[in-house]
Amino acid sequence: MKIMKNVLIKNGCLLVYFVFILSACSSDENANEPLVNNSNPPNQVxxxxxxxxxxxxxxxxxxxxxxxxxxxxxxxxxxxxxxxxxxxxxxxxxxxxxxxxxxxxxxxxxxxxxxxxxxxxxxxxxxNPKESALFDVFRSLKVGADFGGLFIEADNPDRAEIAILVMEKDDNDDWVANGNSIYTSTNEINRNVRGLDTLNYELAFTIRDRFLNTSDTLFTTIKPIFEAEIPAGQYAGYPLPGDAPTNDFGFGLDRLFDNNFRGWPRIYITDASPPAPHSFTIDLGQEIKLSRVKIWDYPQQSSGLSYYWHFNMREFEIWGSNNPSPDGSFDSWDKLGTYEVIKPSGLPLTQQNNEDIEFAQDGFNWPIPITAPKYRYLRINNLENWGGTGRLAIAEMRVYGDPR
Incomplete structure (x- = not known):
């Protein structure tokens, strides 16, 4: 009898279990049904x-x-x-x-x-939609040789989500997109492909949108201009009278070249006390035909890793000299350009998207005019940061050109 009772109990438990499972399945099957059952179609718009x-x-x-x-x-x-x-x-x-x-x-x-x-x-x-914005982007497309690679420029006033496909021929002689293609929705496209040898490259360029519509194709041959990265160990800070001091916590010029591109506290930052503008000077160790200066901004931790915020430079100048005046004046310097950091998305000050972040993390390249002579000394004069003052913060800096 005890055995029979145990069997009955077990069978009863199994029955309850299967009823529960069936009930659950029935509930799942009904879960996707509309809560309201109304077979009358609504009126039209x-x-x-x-x-x-x-x-x-x-x-x-x-x-x-x-x-x-x-x-x-x-x-x-x-x-x-x-x-x-x-x-x-x-x-x-x-x-x-x-x-x-x-x-x-x-x-x-x-x-x-x-x-x-x-x-x-x-x-x-x-x-009756108008012609897609991708054709205007294509008509404005300009490409050509640059130091260490090529430049790609185009206008995208509608901020369409587009891809500029950079294509080369594969082993089957078919044009295929390579890893240098550009994906963007910014209004002024100004990008560079770097790391290429001084060889002739047969390339093709086309514009594609997110619906896989494509423009015509631009075919061209490009031969990059020689460029090398000047070893960071070769140059150093060269403080002049009038350059902005740092505070007492050790955020000196040596931190511009310490291979720490993002981390606090390995950054260069000037003291907040002196009025704008803030400048600093470096000695490249030899006269160099400069091609560009590359700057990695400091990601402001308190604002969610924002690169377009607070002490990061927004508008600044780059100057060159071979014989700096010891009084720190700019009389012995040549201005090589005035530069402005433009957020690709165009979003307000406290907002940024993935393109903004990726653009900044890759570092900002600031071109030097190809007509400029060789220089040994560089001076950066910050006119205004993203907070509206002259103080500046930089995570890392490199210089490129032809040292031969």
Missing amino acids: SEVTVVNLAGKSEIKYKLPDDPNLLYVKATYVLETGREMEVKATYYNRSVMIDGYANAGEYEVKLYTVNRSEVASDPITVTI
């Missing part, structure tokens, strides 16, 4: 208007007075044959139809959908 833009159109409308309305759905087909669907909640009064390459007349179907996922009959809307 009305008072439809269209605003045609580059590569896209905004369709505005008036929503029906229906408390059961959940969203508006638009369906359309791109020139490539790709079927698209976008949704706008009942909080919105418009929907963006995006992804066209060429200007033309296209049809979009608009549906209203209720909380039971029942859709209305469609309204067909005709749109």
